[in-house]
Amino acid sequence: MKNLWQIAQKINTDHCLILFDEPMKEHTTFKIGGPADLFIRPRSISALEEVVELLKIENVPFFILGSGANILVGDRGVRGAVIDTSLLSSIMHLKREERIDPVLLYAECGVRLMTLCEEAQICGLSGLENFYGMPGSLGGSVYMNARCYEDDIATHIQDLTIIDNQGRLKIISACAQSWSYKRSPFMRGGELESLIICAASFRLIPDDPEKIAERMRLCMRDRMQKRHFNFPSAGSMFKNNHDFGKPTGKILDELGLRNYRIGDAAISPWHANIFVNIGKASARDMRKLIEYAQKVVYDATGFCIEPEVLFIGEF
Numbered sequence: 001m002k003n004l005w006q007i008a009q010k011i012n013t014d015h016c017l018i019l020f021d022e023p024m025k026e027h028t029t030f031k032i033g034g035p036a037d038l039f040i041r042p043r044s045i046s047a048l049e050e051v052v053e054l055l056k057i058e059n060v061p062f063f064i065l066g067s068g069a070n071i072l073v074g075d076r077g078v079r080g081a082v083i084d085t086s087l088l089s090s091i092m093h094l095k096r097e098e099r100i101d102p103v104l105l106y107a108e109c110g111v112r113l114m115t116l117c118e119e120a121q122i123c124g125l126s127g128l129e130n131f132y133g134m135p136g137s138l139g140g141s142v143y144m145n146a147r148c149y150e151d152d153i154a155t156h157i158q159d160l161t162i163i164d165n166q167g168r169l170k171i172i173s174a175c176a177q178s179w180s181y182k183r184s185p186f187m188r189g190g191e192l193e194s195l196i197i198c199a200a201s202f203r204l205i206p207d208d209p210e211k212i213a214e215r216m217r218l219c220m221r222d223r224m225q226k227r228h229f230n231f232p233s234a235g236s237m238f239k240n241n242h243d244f245g246k247p248t249g250k251i252l253d254e255l256g257l258r259n260y261r262i263g264d265a266a267i268s269p270w271h272a273n274i275f276v277n278i279g280k281a282s283a284r285d286m287r288k289l290i291e292y293a294q295k296v297v298y299d300a301t302g303f304c305i306e307p308e309v310l311f312i313g314e315f
Protein backbone atom coordinates (compact mmCIF):
# COMPACT_ATOMS: atom_id res chain seq x y z
CA MET A 1 0.00 0.00 0.00
CA LYS A 2 1.29 3.48 -0.89
CA ASN A 3 1.76 6.19 1.69
CA LEU A 4 -1.76 7.09 2.82
CA TRP A 5 -0.77 10.65 3.60
CA GLN A 6 0.23 11.19 -0.05
CA ILE A 7 -2.95 9.57 -1.30
CA ALA A 8 -5.08 11.70 1.02
CA GLN A 9 -3.56 14.84 -0.58
CA LYS A 10 -5.41 13.88 -3.77
CA ILE A 11 -8.81 13.99 -2.05
CA ASN A 12 -10.70 17.24 -2.47
CA THR A 13 -11.36 18.47 1.06
CA ASP A 14 -14.30 20.57 -0.15
CA HIS A 15 -15.94 17.27 -1.04
CA CYS A 16 -14.81 15.08 1.87
CA LEU A 17 -13.78 15.46 5.48
CA ILE A 18 -10.52 13.59 6.15
CA LEU A 19 -9.06 12.38 9.44
CA PHE A 20 -6.06 10.22 10.30
CA ASP A 21 -5.94 7.60 13.05
CA GLU A 22 -9.57 8.20 13.94
CA PRO A 23 -10.66 6.04 16.93
CA MET A 24 -13.41 3.74 15.69
CA LYS A 25 -14.86 3.45 19.17
CA GLU A 26 -16.34 6.90 18.50
CA HIS A 27 -18.24 5.47 15.53
CA THR A 28 -19.61 2.16 16.82
CA THR A 29 -22.58 1.51 19.09
CA PHE A 30 -20.38 -0.94 21.06
CA LYS A 31 -18.02 2.00 21.81
CA ILE A 32 -15.16 -0.37 20.99
CA GLY A 33 -12.51 -0.20 18.26
CA GLY A 34 -8.99 1.05 17.57
CA PRO A 35 -7.93 3.68 15.01
CA ALA A 36 -8.76 3.76 11.32
CA ASP A 37 -5.64 4.79 9.35
CA LEU A 38 -7.62 7.11 7.12
CA PHE A 39 -11.21 8.16 7.87
CA ILE A 40 -13.10 9.79 5.00
CA ARG A 41 -16.54 11.37 5.21
CA PRO A 42 -17.86 12.29 1.73
CA ARG A 43 -20.32 15.17 1.61
CA SER A 44 -22.24 13.93 -1.46
CA ILE A 45 -22.79 10.81 -3.53
CA SER A 46 -20.54 12.21 -6.28
CA ALA A 47 -17.79 12.75 -3.67
CA LEU A 48 -18.30 9.13 -2.60
CA GLU A 49 -17.88 8.01 -6.22
CA GLU A 50 -14.73 10.14 -6.58
CA VAL A 51 -13.11 8.79 -3.44
CA VAL A 52 -13.95 5.15 -4.18
CA GLU A 53 -12.41 5.54 -7.64
CA LEU A 54 -9.23 7.03 -6.14
CA LEU A 55 -8.87 4.33 -3.47
CA LYS A 56 -9.33 1.60 -6.09
CA ILE A 57 -6.72 3.15 -8.39
CA GLU A 58 -4.31 3.50 -5.46
CA ASN A 59 -5.06 -0.01 -4.24
CA VAL A 60 -6.10 1.14 -0.77
CA PRO A 61 -8.48 -1.30 0.98
CA PHE A 62 -11.57 0.41 2.34
CA PHE A 63 -14.51 -0.32 4.61
CA ILE A 64 -17.91 1.36 4.21
CA LEU A 65 -19.27 2.52 7.57
CA GLY A 66 -22.95 3.12 8.26
CA SER A 67 -23.87 3.81 11.89
CA GLY A 68 -21.51 1.14 13.24
CA ALA A 69 -24.43 -0.65 14.94
CA ASN A 70 -23.60 -4.15 13.79
CA ILE A 71 -19.81 -4.31 13.93
CA LEU A 72 -17.09 -5.22 16.40
CA VAL A 73 -13.91 -3.37 15.40
CA GLY A 74 -10.59 -4.80 16.59
CA ASP A 75 -8.46 -3.00 19.19
CA ARG A 76 -5.68 -2.48 16.64
CA GLY A 77 -8.11 -0.72 14.33
CA VAL A 78 -8.60 -0.72 10.58
CA ARG A 79 -5.81 -0.63 8.01
CA GLY A 80 -6.50 1.43 4.91
CA ALA A 81 -9.56 3.67 4.75
CA VAL A 82 -12.95 3.80 6.43
CA ILE A 83 -15.57 5.66 4.39
CA ASP A 84 -18.19 7.12 6.70
CA THR A 85 -21.55 7.63 4.96
CA SER A 86 -23.24 9.69 7.67
CA LEU A 87 -23.44 12.91 5.62
CA LEU A 88 -25.19 11.18 2.71
CA SER A 89 -28.58 11.75 4.19
CA SER A 90 -31.08 13.26 1.75
CA ILE A 91 -34.65 12.01 1.68
CA MET A 92 -37.01 12.67 -1.21
CA HIS A 93 -40.58 11.79 -2.14
CA LEU A 94 -41.01 10.15 -5.51
CA LYS A 95 -44.76 10.38 -5.84
CA ARG A 96 -46.23 8.15 -8.44
CA GLU A 97 -49.34 9.39 -10.22
CA GLU A 98 -51.86 10.92 -7.82
CA ARG A 99 -54.10 8.45 -5.98
CA ILE A 100 -52.10 5.47 -7.15
CA ASP A 101 -50.43 3.45 -4.40
CA PRO A 102 -47.75 2.81 -3.39
CA VAL A 103 -45.74 5.99 -2.93
CA LEU A 104 -41.97 5.76 -3.23
CA LEU A 105 -39.70 7.32 -0.62
CA TYR A 106 -36.11 7.69 -1.80
CA ALA A 107 -33.27 8.09 0.69
CA GLU A 108 -29.48 8.10 0.60
CA CYS A 109 -27.42 5.43 2.32
CA GLY A 110 -26.37 7.46 5.37
CA VAL A 111 -29.91 8.29 6.51
CA ARG A 112 -30.64 6.82 9.92
CA LEU A 113 -33.49 4.35 9.82
CA MET A 114 -35.05 6.23 12.77
CA THR A 115 -35.09 9.45 10.71
CA LEU A 116 -36.50 7.65 7.68
CA CYS A 117 -39.32 6.17 9.77
CA GLU A 118 -40.10 9.59 11.28
CA GLU A 119 -40.13 11.22 7.83
CA ALA A 120 -42.47 8.52 6.49
CA GLN A 121 -44.78 9.00 9.50
CA ILE A 122 -44.95 12.78 9.04
CA CYS A 123 -45.88 12.22 5.38
CA GLY A 124 -48.52 9.64 6.33
CA LEU A 125 -46.66 6.75 4.68
CA SER A 126 -46.82 3.31 6.25
CA GLY A 127 -44.52 0.29 5.88
CA LEU A 128 -41.42 1.00 7.93
CA GLU A 129 -42.94 1.14 11.42
CA ASN A 130 -41.38 -2.14 12.57
CA PHE A 131 -37.90 -0.67 12.07
CA TYR A 132 -38.49 2.28 14.37
CA GLY A 133 -36.04 2.10 17.26
CA MET A 134 -33.43 0.04 15.45
CA PRO A 135 -30.10 1.90 15.35
CA GLY A 136 -28.42 1.90 11.94
CA SER A 137 -28.23 3.62 8.59
CA LEU A 138 -30.13 2.77 5.45
CA GLY A 139 -26.97 1.38 3.79
CA GLY A 140 -26.09 -0.86 6.75
CA SER A 141 -29.68 -2.03 7.10
CA VAL A 142 -29.88 -2.99 3.44
CA TYR A 143 -26.48 -4.70 3.60
CA MET A 144 -27.58 -6.68 6.68
CA ASN A 145 -31.16 -7.16 5.41
CA ALA A 146 -32.21 -5.94 8.84
CA ARG A 147 -35.14 -7.76 10.40
CA CYS A 148 -37.46 -6.44 13.09
CA TYR A 149 -40.58 -8.18 14.37
CA GLU A 150 -40.31 -10.79 11.57
CA ASP A 151 -40.25 -8.04 8.94
CA ASP A 152 -37.26 -7.97 6.54
CA ILE A 153 -36.27 -4.56 5.20
CA ALA A 154 -35.73 -6.01 1.72
CA THR A 155 -39.45 -6.64 1.29
CA HIS A 156 -40.08 -2.86 1.30
CA ILE A 157 -37.42 -1.85 -1.23
CA GLN A 158 -38.40 -0.99 -4.79
CA ASP A 159 -34.95 -0.25 -6.20
CA LEU A 160 -31.39 0.46 -5.19
CA THR A 161 -28.82 2.92 -6.45
CA ILE A 162 -25.38 1.33 -6.33
CA ILE A 163 -21.83 1.94 -7.49
CA ASP A 164 -20.98 -1.01 -9.72
CA ASN A 165 -17.57 -2.62 -10.21
CA GLN A 166 -16.73 -0.18 -13.01
CA GLY A 167 -17.39 2.74 -10.66
CA ARG A 168 -20.68 3.70 -12.38
CA LEU A 169 -23.88 4.70 -10.60
CA LYS A 170 -26.60 2.24 -11.48
CA ILE A 171 -30.23 1.74 -10.46
CA ILE A 172 -31.27 -1.88 -10.00
CA SER A 173 -34.54 -3.51 -9.05
CA ALA A 174 -34.47 -4.98 -5.53
CA CYS A 175 -36.79 -7.89 -6.30
CA ALA A 176 -34.43 -9.15 -9.00
CA GLN A 177 -31.80 -9.90 -6.30
CA SER A 178 -31.65 -12.71 -3.76
CA TRP A 179 -32.41 -11.89 -0.15
CA SER A 180 -32.99 -14.24 2.77
CA TYR A 181 -32.96 -14.25 6.57
CA LYS A 182 -30.29 -11.66 7.57
CA ARG A 183 -28.59 -12.10 4.19
CA SER A 184 -28.33 -9.65 1.31
CA PRO A 185 -26.81 -9.88 -2.16
CA PHE A 186 -24.10 -7.42 -1.00
CA MET A 187 -22.55 -9.96 1.38
CA ARG A 188 -19.71 -12.34 0.54
CA GLY A 189 -20.87 -14.83 -2.11
CA GLY A 190 -23.84 -12.64 -3.14
CA GLU A 191 -24.39 -11.39 -6.70
CA LEU A 192 -23.67 -7.78 -5.62
CA GLU A 193 -20.75 -8.66 -3.32
CA SER A 194 -18.69 -5.63 -2.19
CA LEU A 195 -20.75 -3.12 -4.20
CA ILE A 196 -21.67 0.13 -2.51
CA ILE A 197 -25.26 1.01 -1.71
CA CYS A 198 -25.78 4.73 -2.42
CA ALA A 199 -29.54 4.99 -1.98
CA ALA A 200 -32.79 3.06 -1.99
CA SER A 201 -36.43 3.78 -2.67
CA PHE A 202 -39.10 2.20 -0.49
CA ARG A 203 -42.66 1.29 -1.46
CA LEU A 204 -44.97 2.78 1.16
CA ILE A 205 -48.71 2.93 1.56
CA PRO A 206 -50.64 6.09 2.56
CA ASP A 207 -52.18 5.80 6.04
CA ASP A 208 -53.29 7.98 8.95
CA PRO A 209 -50.12 9.56 10.49
CA GLU A 210 -51.51 9.08 14.02
CA LYS A 211 -52.00 5.33 13.46
CA ILE A 212 -48.47 5.06 12.04
CA ALA A 213 -47.09 6.97 15.05
CA GLU A 214 -48.89 4.64 17.44
CA ARG A 215 -47.36 1.55 15.79
CA MET A 216 -43.92 3.19 15.99
CA ARG A 217 -44.43 3.99 19.68
CA LEU A 218 -45.27 0.34 20.37
CA CYS A 219 -42.00 -0.80 18.75
CA MET A 220 -39.95 1.72 20.70
CA ARG A 221 -41.72 0.84 23.96
CA ASP A 222 -40.96 -2.83 23.40
CA ARG A 223 -37.24 -2.08 22.88
CA MET A 224 -37.14 0.10 25.98
CA GLN A 225 -38.82 -2.65 28.02
CA LYS A 226 -36.21 -5.13 26.76
CA ARG A 227 -33.54 -2.61 27.90
CA HIS A 228 -31.91 -2.46 24.46
CA PHE A 229 -30.30 0.88 25.17
CA ASN A 230 -29.07 0.46 28.74
CA PHE A 231 -25.48 -0.35 27.71
CA PRO A 232 -23.50 -0.01 24.47
CA SER A 233 -24.11 -3.07 22.29
CA ALA A 234 -24.56 -4.14 18.68
CA GLY A 235 -28.02 -5.65 19.20
CA SER A 236 -28.34 -9.43 18.91
CA MET A 237 -24.96 -11.13 18.88
CA PHE A 238 -26.01 -14.40 17.18
CA LYS A 239 -28.44 -15.28 14.41
CA ASN A 240 -31.43 -17.46 15.11
CA ASN A 241 -31.65 -20.82 13.37
CA HIS A 242 -34.90 -22.74 12.84
CA ASP A 243 -33.05 -26.05 13.21
CA PHE A 244 -32.29 -25.22 16.87
CA GLY A 245 -36.03 -25.25 17.68
CA LYS A 246 -35.83 -22.10 19.79
CA PRO A 247 -34.33 -18.61 19.62
CA THR A 248 -30.58 -18.44 20.26
CA GLY A 249 -31.19 -16.06 23.19
CA LYS A 250 -33.30 -18.72 24.89
CA ILE A 251 -30.56 -21.34 24.41
CA LEU A 252 -27.96 -19.00 25.94
CA ASP A 253 -30.34 -18.16 28.74
CA GLU A 254 -31.08 -21.80 29.59
CA LEU A 255 -27.33 -22.43 29.80
CA GLY A 256 -27.08 -19.76 32.48
CA LEU A 257 -25.05 -17.31 30.42
CA ARG A 258 -26.90 -14.12 31.36
CA ASN A 259 -24.56 -11.79 33.25
CA TYR A 260 -21.45 -13.83 32.37
CA ARG A 261 -18.55 -11.46 31.77
CA ILE A 262 -14.95 -11.27 30.65
CA GLY A 263 -13.43 -7.95 31.70
CA ASP A 264 -15.98 -5.29 30.80
CA ALA A 265 -17.53 -7.41 28.05
CA ALA A 266 -20.73 -8.95 29.41
CA ILE A 267 -23.83 -10.86 28.41
CA SER A 268 -26.80 -8.63 29.17
CA PRO A 269 -28.66 -9.42 32.39
CA TRP A 270 -31.93 -8.73 30.49
CA HIS A 271 -31.39 -10.65 27.24
CA ALA A 272 -28.80 -13.41 26.78
CA ASN A 273 -28.35 -12.75 23.05
CA ILE A 274 -27.31 -9.15 23.66
CA PHE A 275 -23.65 -8.68 24.53
CA VAL A 276 -22.80 -5.37 26.16
CA ASN A 277 -19.87 -3.13 26.96
CA ILE A 278 -20.32 -2.29 30.63
CA GLY A 279 -17.36 0.08 30.83
CA LYS A 280 -14.16 -0.04 28.86
CA ALA A 281 -14.47 -3.44 27.15
CA SER A 282 -11.79 -4.30 24.62
CA ALA A 283 -12.58 -5.99 21.33
CA ARG A 284 -10.37 -8.84 22.50
CA ASP A 285 -12.49 -9.45 25.60
CA MET A 286 -15.70 -9.18 23.59
CA ARG A 287 -14.38 -11.71 21.09
CA LYS A 288 -13.33 -14.06 23.91
CA LEU A 289 -16.83 -13.79 25.36
CA ILE A 290 -18.39 -14.59 21.96
CA GLU A 291 -16.12 -17.64 21.56
CA TYR A 292 -16.85 -18.74 25.11
CA ALA A 293 -20.63 -18.62 24.48
CA GLN A 294 -20.19 -20.55 21.21
CA LYS A 295 -18.21 -23.26 23.03
CA VAL A 296 -20.70 -23.57 25.90
CA VAL A 297 -23.60 -23.94 23.41
CA TYR A 298 -21.68 -26.41 21.25
CA ASP A 299 -20.64 -28.56 24.21
CA ALA A 300 -24.19 -28.65 25.60
CA THR A 301 -26.21 -29.00 22.38
CA GLY A 302 -23.92 -29.63 19.41
CA PHE A 303 -25.26 -26.43 17.76
CA CYS A 304 -22.83 -24.00 16.09
CA ILE A 305 -24.26 -20.56 16.75
CA GLU A 306 -23.31 -18.02 14.10
CA PRO A 307 -22.52 -14.40 14.99
CA GLU A 308 -24.66 -11.78 13.32
CA VAL A 309 -22.24 -9.02 14.35
CA LEU A 310 -19.38 -8.54 11.87
CA PHE A 311 -15.70 -8.57 12.93
CA ILE A 312 -13.85 -5.68 11.32
CA GLY A 313 -10.15 -4.77 11.30
CA GLU A 314 -7.24 -6.10 13.34
CA PHE A 315 -7.79 -7.68 16.75
Ligand SMILES: Cc1cc2nc3c(=O)[nH]c(=O)nc-3n(C[C@H](O)[C@H](O)[C@H](O)COP(=O)(O)OP(=O)(O)OC[C@H]3O[C@@H](n4cnc5c(N)ncnc54)[C@H](O)[C@@H]3O)c2cc1C
Nearest residue numbers: 066067068069070135136137139140141143146147197235
Ligand atom coordinates in the same frame (compact mmCIF):
# COMPACT_ATOMS: atom_id res chain seq x y z
C1 LIG B 1 -29.63 -1.66 20.43
C2 LIG B 1 -29.58 -2.34 19.09
C3 LIG B 1 -30.70 -3.02 18.60
C4 LIG B 1 -30.67 -3.65 17.36
N1 LIG B 1 -31.79 -4.29 16.90
C5 LIG B 1 -31.78 -4.89 15.68
C6 LIG B 1 -32.96 -5.53 15.16
O1 LIG B 1 -34.00 -5.57 15.79
N2 LIG B 1 -32.87 -6.13 13.94
C7 LIG B 1 -31.73 -6.10 13.19
O2 LIG B 1 -31.71 -6.64 12.08
N3 LIG B 1 -30.60 -5.49 13.66
C8 LIG B 1 -30.61 -4.88 14.86
N4 LIG B 1 -29.48 -4.26 15.33
C9 LIG B 1 -28.25 -4.26 14.54
C10 LIG B 1 -28.12 -3.03 13.60
O3 LIG B 1 -28.93 -1.99 14.07
C11 LIG B 1 -28.52 -3.37 12.18
O4 LIG B 1 -27.80 -4.46 11.67
C12 LIG B 1 -28.31 -2.17 11.24
O5 LIG B 1 -28.94 -2.46 10.05
C13 LIG B 1 -26.83 -1.88 11.01
O6 LIG B 1 -26.73 -0.70 10.26
P1 LIG B 1 -25.41 0.20 10.34
O7 LIG B 1 -25.62 1.36 9.44
O8 LIG B 1 -25.09 0.49 11.73
O9 LIG B 1 -24.34 -0.78 9.70
P2 LIG B 1 -22.79 -0.88 10.09
O10 LIG B 1 -22.68 -1.60 11.39
O11 LIG B 1 -22.14 0.44 9.96
O12 LIG B 1 -22.26 -1.83 8.91
C14 LIG B 1 -22.78 -3.14 8.78
C15 LIG B 1 -22.32 -3.69 7.41
O13 LIG B 1 -22.98 -2.93 6.38
C16 LIG B 1 -22.02 -2.46 5.44
N5 LIG B 1 -22.50 -1.18 4.90
C17 LIG B 1 -22.90 -0.10 5.61
N6 LIG B 1 -23.29 0.88 4.77
C18 LIG B 1 -23.09 0.41 3.51
C19 LIG B 1 -23.28 0.95 2.20
N7 LIG B 1 -23.75 2.20 2.01
N8 LIG B 1 -22.96 0.19 1.13
C20 LIG B 1 -22.48 -1.08 1.31
N9 LIG B 1 -22.28 -1.64 2.51
C21 LIG B 1 -22.58 -0.91 3.60
C22 LIG B 1 -20.76 -2.28 6.25
O14 LIG B 1 -19.62 -2.23 5.40
C23 LIG B 1 -20.82 -3.51 7.15
O15 LIG B 1 -20.33 -4.62 6.44
C24 LIG B 1 -29.49 -3.61 16.57
C25 LIG B 1 -28.37 -2.91 17.05
C26 LIG B 1 -28.42 -2.26 18.29
C27 LIG B 1 -27.21 -1.52 18.77
